[in-house]
Amino acid sequence: MRTRLRPRAVQVFKSSTTITNMSGATELVVDVETLPDGFILRPKGDVDMARSPALRIKLTEALKGKPTRLVVDLSDVPYMDSSGLATLIEALQTTRKNKIKFIVCNLSPRVRSILEIARLTTVFTVVDNREQALKA
Amino acid sequence: MNEPHLHARILSRPELMAPIRAMLCELASRAGLDEAECGHIALSIDEALTNIIRHGYKNDPDSHIWISVWELENPTGLRIQMDDLAPHVELEQLKSRDLDDIRPGGLGVHLIHSLMDTVHFSKRPEGGMRLVVEKFHALANANTDVKVNNIS
Numbered sequence: 001m002r003t004r005l006r007p008r009a010v011q012v013f014k015s016s017t018t019i020t021n022m023s024g025a026t027e028l029v030v031d032v033e034t035l036p037d038g039f040i041l042r043p044k045g046d047v048d049m050a051r052s053p054a055l056r057i058k059l060t061e062a063l064k065g066k067p068t069r070l071v072v073d074l075s076d077v078p079y080m081d082s083s084g085l086a087t088l089i090e091a092l093q094t095t096r097k098n099k100i101k102f103i104v105c106n107l108s109p110r111v112r113s114i115l116e117i118a119r120l121t122t123v124f125t126v127v128d129n130r131e132q133a134l135k136a
Numbered sequence: 137m138n139e140p141h142l143h144a145r146i147l148s149r150p151e152l153m154a155p156i157r158a159m160l161c162e163l164a165s166r167a168g169l170d171e172a173e174c175g176h177i178a179l180s181i182d183e184a185l186t187n188i189i190r191h192g193y194k195n196d197p198d199s200h201i202w203i204s205v206w207e208l209e210n211p212t213g214l215r216i217q218m219d220d221l222a223p224h225v226e227l228e229q230l231k232s233r234d235l236d237d238i239r240p241g242g243l244g245v246h247l248i249h250s251l252m253d254t255v256h257f258s259k260r261p262e263g264g265m266r267l268v269v270e271k272f273h274a275l276a277n278a279n280t281d282v283k284v285n286n287i288s
Contacts (some may be wrong), residue, residue, distance in 0.1 A: 050150035050185075080228065086241050093238075117250045
């Protein structure tokens with residue numbers, strides 16, 4: 001028996017259809033873990049011009065708590081540009097002013113290379129993992 | 137110069153940077169560049185876009201940026217041209233800050249120069265700025281003449 005196929009409905013955009021601003025880029029998620037002496041921030045995703053403001057907000061909030069240690073765990077950051085670096089430098093300047101230990105850990109090779117090109121590996125306290133960050 | 141293999145106009149919106157990076161990485165990979173070189177291209181274009189959006193267009197989200205891409209052969213590589221309609225900037229101003237002066241910002245031009253093999257800024261006679269960058273595959277046969285290839 002032959003099955004009669006129904007014609008596919010042609011999708012017609014209704015007059016109310018709007019063109020989005022393509023802001024569908026997901027917001028940067030930043031996990032915050034509380035330590036006895038401070039915080040570990042763990043951003044998840046690329047940190048570029050569109051997403052670095054979210055990291056800046058979380059860093060500012062953490063610094064308001066006057067911790068003695070602030071760790072940024074970059075294990076889930078595959079990519080960072082100079083906007084991300086600028087955000088970290090801002091935080092570094094605040095921590096220096098307030099005598100807070102600021103440690104960056106778990107850098108991917110790609111993120112480490114941008115720090116190297118910008119000659120920032122010796123400016124930040126960069127360690128391999130969380131354990132070292134908690135002892136630094 | 138031959139027709140570009142890709143010519144696109146985008147709006148000056150930061151959220152478009154990730155898809156542009158991905159597209160250029162894919163084109164660079166198809167052109168024969170390795171993963172690290174594709175990453176260098178992505179970061180350089182990201183920095184150039186950031187400069188145009190932030191400094192050229194003062195974060196106006198509805199201005200235009202034109203991106204043209206050519207695949208190169210002899211040596212294997214990619215040429216990328218970015219045009220805007222932002223106010224002219226004196227070319228001497230387009231330089232990196234002193235890297236020993238640790239402060240936020242001012243690293244974009246340094247990164248572009250560090251990561252790309254050729255970098256050329258110019259003022260467009262019709263208005264706006266132009267940046268042309270080239271990245272070559274390190275292991276490619278380094279013949280002197282650069283030819284534009286057909287992407288297949």
